[in-house]
Amino acid sequence: MPIDMPTMLVSILVVALSMGAAVLASGWRIPHRDGLNFWGQGLLLLSAGFILFALSVRLHNPWLIWLGNVLLAASYASVLMALSRFHAHACPLWLTAGPILLVALFSLVFLHQGEWRVIMVEVVLLWQWCAVAASVLRCQSGPLERGRWLLLLGAVLMGLVYAVRIVAQWLDWGQMEHLWPPHMAQVAPHLLSLSGLVFLTLGYVLMTKERADAEFRRSARLDALTGIPNRSAFLDTFQHVLAQAARGDWPVALLMADIDKFKNVNDTYGHLAGDAVLRAVAQRLQAGLRAQDTLGRYGGEEFLVLLPDTPVSGARTLAQHLRQSVEQMVVSWEGKKITVTISVGISGQIPAGAQDAQALIDRADQAMYAAKHAGRNRVEVADALPPPVSTPA
Incomplete structure (x- = not known):
């Protein structure tokens, strides 16, 4: 043809x-x-x-x-x-x-x-x-x-x-x-x-x-404001790390950090300034972590930090470093300088299947509110803590 x-x-x-x-x-x-x-x-x-x-x-x-x-x-x-x-x-x-x-x-x-x-x-x-x-x-x-x-x-x-x-x-x-x-x-x-x-x-x-x-x-899977993993993505990672830790019998620690008196920032400087503070805190926390650690936004002004293969003593040292880093941070907003502090709660264990991710989060949350009740800008470890009488911001 x-x-x-x-x-x-x-x-x-x-x-x-x-x-x-x-x-x-x-x-x-x-x-x-x-x-x-x-x-x-x-x-x-x-x-x-x-x-x-x-x-x-x-x-x-x-x-x-x-x-x-x-x-x-x-x-x-x-x-x-x-x-x-x-x-x-x-x-x-x-x-x-x-x-x-x-x-x-x-x-x-x-x-x-x-x-x-x-x-x-x-x-x-x-x-x-x-x-x-x-x-x-x-x-x-x-x-x-x-x-x-x-x-x-x-x-x-x-x-x-x-x-x-x-x-x-x-x-x-x-x-x-x-x-x-x-x-x-x-x-x-x-x-x-x-x-x-x-x-x-x-x-x-x-x-x-x-x-x-x-x-x-x-x-x-990322929080739109801060660019770090959102709650859903963080919890997925948390469950995966807990399963690995249970197989390897190595400890896991969890930090919950909450910005102290964050409502005052929004009321005084406006919500856009509050957004800038949230981004700055997320960056400070991320900069202080190891490659294997995971930072996530849990909601509002609360952040979670997952520390694989880390005992509570090591988590306390890191939490103090993060707290001091945020305390030294200055956020410039429309000619004004904004400073904030965080309260940090710690929970930790050697996973044995008895506790799940939510149980560790609840204990870290309890420790974080204990830090706020004790004066804020503090680190507390969950160790049979009684629930705080009030829940300061």
Whole structure:
């Protein structure tokens, strides 16, 4: 069955144009950090290039091929820019503008020498796809692996397109500088490029979706104000640590810290100032913890600190350090300086299955209110403490 090259070029054009329009539409009003705008623009440039190549078959005009090659190089540069934007990396000028200038120069110098024009131009285009593949491999995406590997497969296919064409031209497997009559060395690369475009775009869109999903899952487990784990996420971690501690027979300690007289901060300076104080306290507490410790916001102005493999004596030392750190903290708000203190309660045990997470939280809560009842800005350990007569703020 004979293959009509103009028809094949139009098919690639339709696919590239449709995907470009779809990517631009899906990226509308989405933060530019995803690079969807660059990706969509690249597909539209590719479409324009293939329009010129299809016209050159009918009009036999080498200048159309020259301009088409330049648009092709610009399209691949846009792919690199999209990847750089996605990974928040700077894209060197020599990787974007350099290939475009080289393609324009080689296409002009060898305008009427089709054999050399094909070799020189497509060596540059092959280099561009090698740069794309290297960029994909260099950026470790973590949870974005599926999209990343689809993208890499597409880049390899596109690089293979130009490697085949260069070898075919060098070995004189048909006139690669002409699109008519078609030769298998022409047809195979164009089929590869069609597959490559599909894999590339699906991979890139999947990467953006997976990153958005990962960020949504992460934000659902973080407190929106302080950026630390919320109550639900903290309790999940707590149960997991207790189970590990029971198997390993090592101690677990829990701190509950509450900002003293926090209502006075809101009443005196306003709730926005209170939010600033909450953020500052969370940062101070986080800065004083070890890598294995977990800080969470329990509710209101209360924070929980989970200390794996820590006896009560070690927890008391750390709690005193955290208390002093917060006491020394100064929060600037509209020209005023706000200082606060915290009261800290401690509970701890060697888990044996008799007590669950909530029991430890209740004991830490009881110790924290005992610290408030004893004068605030104190640390108390839960050790058969009687419930406090009142619950000072």
